[in-house]
Amino acid sequence: MAIMAMENGADKIRINPGNIGGTDKIKAVVDVARERNIPIRVGVNSGSLEKDLIEKYGGVTAEGIVESALDKVKIIEDLGYDNLVVSIKSSDVMMCVKAHELIAKQTNHPLHVGITESGTIFSGSIKSSIGLGLILNQGIGDTIRVSLTDDPVREIEAAKLILKTLGLRKGGIEVVSCPTCGRTRINLIDLAGKVEKMVSGYDLDLKLAVMGCVVNGPGEAKEADLGIAGGDGCGVLIKHGEIIKKVPEEELLDTLRYELDNWNE
Numbered sequence: 589m590a591i592m593a594m595e596n597g598a599d600k601i602r603i604n605p606g607n608i609g610g611t612d613k614i615k616a617v618v619d620v621a622r623e624r625n626i627p628i629r630v631g632v633n634s635g636s637l638e639k640d641l642i643e644k645y646g647g648v649t650a651e652g653i654v655e656s657a658l659d660k661v662k663i664i665e666d667l668g669y670d671n672l673v674v675s676i677k678s679s680d681v682m683m684c685v686k687a688h689e690l691i692a693k694q695t696n697h698p699l700h701v702g703i704t705e706s707g708t709i710f711s712g713s714i715k716s717s718i719g720l721g722l723i724l725n726q727g728i729g730d731t732i733r734v735s736l737t738d739d740p741v742r743e744i745e746a747a748k749l750i751l752k753t754l755g756l757r758k759g760g761i762e763v764v765s766c767p768t769c770g771r772t773r774i775n776l777i778d779l780a781g782k783v784e785k786m787v788s789g790y791d792l793d794l795k796l797a798v799m800g801c802v803v804n805g806p807g808e809a810k811e812a813d814l815g816i817a818g819g820d821g822c823g824v825l826i827k828h829g830e831i832i833k834k835v836p837e838e839e840l841l842d843t844l845r846y847e848l849d850n851w852n853e
Contacts, residue, residue, distance in 0.1 A: 708738060
């Protein structure tokens with residue numbers, strides 16, 4: 589068992605499978621955690637599963653991941669400490685989901701969930717959304733981590749959106765936008781990107797639609813609180829599915845910003 593060194597000011601100690609340390613070493617970590625009243629995170633990654641468990645289950649499996657984690661939990665509990673957080677992760681989305689379904693039935697310790705090594709911003713966000721969606725929607729999980737090969741800020745943005753989509757987090761503007769089609773008379777991709785960037789600074793709990801045309805835009809944005817739709821050199825501001833203002837295309841963003849600055853619903 590590899591014991592991760594605790595940095596000054598750290599709020600937890602992490603214990604991961606790997607090179608097995610003696611009970612004395614584990615006890616020393618437990619003693620420090622008890623002294624400082626901080627949790628120990630027991631982490632098991634499918635890529636570091638012990639050889640005996642791989643042999644037992646004929647490969648890396650959800651069952652092996654769970655057994656590895658619970659073995660470490662028992663060692664620490666036998667030392668008289670139960671302030672634990674368990675983290676079991678895999679880059680295999682469905683294996684990770686199954687492992688969480690299994691372990692949730694066998695322990696009451698908080699679970700830190702995530703899809704590890706999920707990839708770049710595109711592939712990683714999709715894998716994390718599917719995996720975390722399936723896990724969290726069953727009521728499993730206490731904290732989450734979206735693991736992306738990108739700026740850590742993007743991990744937080746993705747995590748917030750996943751939680752908001754599942755109805756587990758309030759606040760923040762949800763942007764919905766339509767795909768481009770033959771009726772589009774505006775640079776919809778550029779507009780949607782600018783809107784998403786602009787609204788990130790608002791702490792409003794509302795849905796905002798960015799539509800590509802004024803033909804179907806208002807109807808398709810009916811479920812949104814606020815929206816804009818582009819026309820041929822112009823655009824419209826939509827509120828609760830009704831067009832309330834028509835403006836030149838270059839004024840769409842400023843018009844939307846004004847509405848957000850003065851939003852009182």
